[in-house]
Amino acid sequence: MAKTKIPTPGKPVRGSESGKPVMALIDLMGRRWILRILWELRGEPLTFRALQEACGGVSPSVLNGRLGDLREAALIEATGDGYGLTAMGRELGKEFEALTHWAEKWAKVLK
Amino acid sequence: MAKTKIPTPGKPVRGSESGKPVMALIDLMGRRWILRILWELRGEPLTFRALQEACGGVSPSVLNGRLGDLREAALIEATGDGYGLTAMGRELGKEFEALTHWAEKWAKVLK
DNA sequence: TCCTGTTGCTACGATTTCAGTAGCAAAAGA
DNA sequence: TCTTTTGCTACTGAAATCGTAGCAACAGGA
Numbered sequence: 001m002a003k004t005k006i007p008t009p010g011k012p013v014r015g016s017e018s019g020k021p022v023m024a025l026i027d028l029m030g031r032r033w034i035l036r037i038l039w040e041l042r043g044e045p046l047t048f049r050a051l052q053e054a055c056g057g058v059s060p061s062v063l064n065g066r067l068g069d070l071r072e073a074a075l076i077e078a079t080g081d082g083y084g085l086t087a088m089g090r091e092l093g094k095e096f097e098a099l100t101h102w103a104e105k106w107a108k109v110l111k
Numbered sequence: 112m113a114k115t116k117i118p119t120p121g122k123p124v125r126g127s128e129s130g131k132p133v134m135a136l137i138d139l140m141g142r143r144w145i146l147r148i149l150w151e152l153r154g155e156p157l158t159f160r161a162l163q164e165a166c167g168g169v170s171p172s173v174l175n176g177r178l179g180d181l182r183e184a185a186l187i188e189a190t191g192d193g194y195g196l197t198a199m200g201r202e203l204g205k206e207f208e209a210l211t212h213w214a215e216k217w218a219k220v221l222k
Numbered sequence: 223t224c225c226t227g228t229t230g231c232t233a234c235g236a237t238t239t240c241a242g243t244a245g246c247a248a249a250a251g252a
Numbered sequence: 253t254c255t256t257t258t259g260c261t262a263c264t265g266a267a268a269t270c271g272t273a274g275c276a277a278c279a280g281g282a
Binding site: 021022024025026029030031032033034035036039073074088091092095096098099100102103104105106107109110 | 132133135136137140141142143144145146147150184185199202203206207209210211213214215216217218220221
């Protein structure tokens with residue numbers, strides 16, 4: 001069960017009363033581990049423990065909270081084999097992959 | 112002056128030793144207000160105070176910290192008229208705009 | 223010059239979130 | 253039955269964030 005409020009499109013979120021979907025997305029993505037979890041799940045589903053390890057040993061309490069967030073956001077779901085992306089989650093992951101290419105360029109510029 | 116460590120592609124970041132650019136990006140974007148600031152600066156440059164107001168009254172200490180992060184990441188710069196996106200920053204903003212469309216669909220699915 | 227307003231920040235205490243470890247109940251093998 | 257694995261909760265201390273106050277520098281205006 002998530003202890004924090006879940007950002008929901010159409011409802012006000014932290015720092016914005018507009019209810020615009022992008023604000024809910026910004027709120028959600030701005031939480032630590034959310035992006036990392038989505039990233040680690042881009043392939044096949046992972047068990048809780050596997051996911052924890054993939055995320056560099058994130059504490060289970062935080063991980064569990066984030067899994068709750070992501071489940072309420074309908075981006076991941078618990079399957080028989082652990083946690084996996086939903087259709088929406090996979091789509092978001094694909095969008096995010098475009099950012100990977102940007103990040104490569106960014107790395108070159110920065111160094 | 113930023114008090115937190117800046118995620119840099121090529122160097123280990125929070126939760127990842129790989130040094131992959133995408134990990135640095137995930138680390139950076141996973142900090143509260145980072146995405147929001149980039150979003151609010153997508154148009155014209157804003158002064159510190161204007162940006163603060165645009166971000167729903169975020170505390171100046173945090174805002175200042177994030178501005179430092181973003182400057183070190185070469186995504187924003189201080190111009191004469193306040194803070195504005197760099198070329199890289201504007202590019203990232205464009206990538207992120209694709210996510211706006213995704214968020215619209217997400218909103219429909221969720222409700 | 224003095225007054226007033228704006229701007230970019232710093233300081234600081236209170237609150238929230240995160241990290242790190244320990245451990246437990248349920249399920250799965252062996 | 254005995255042992256592992258799995259999913260998760262509990263707890264404590266550290267770190268990040270919030271919210272407010274306020275200050276120095278600069279820009280008019282009177």
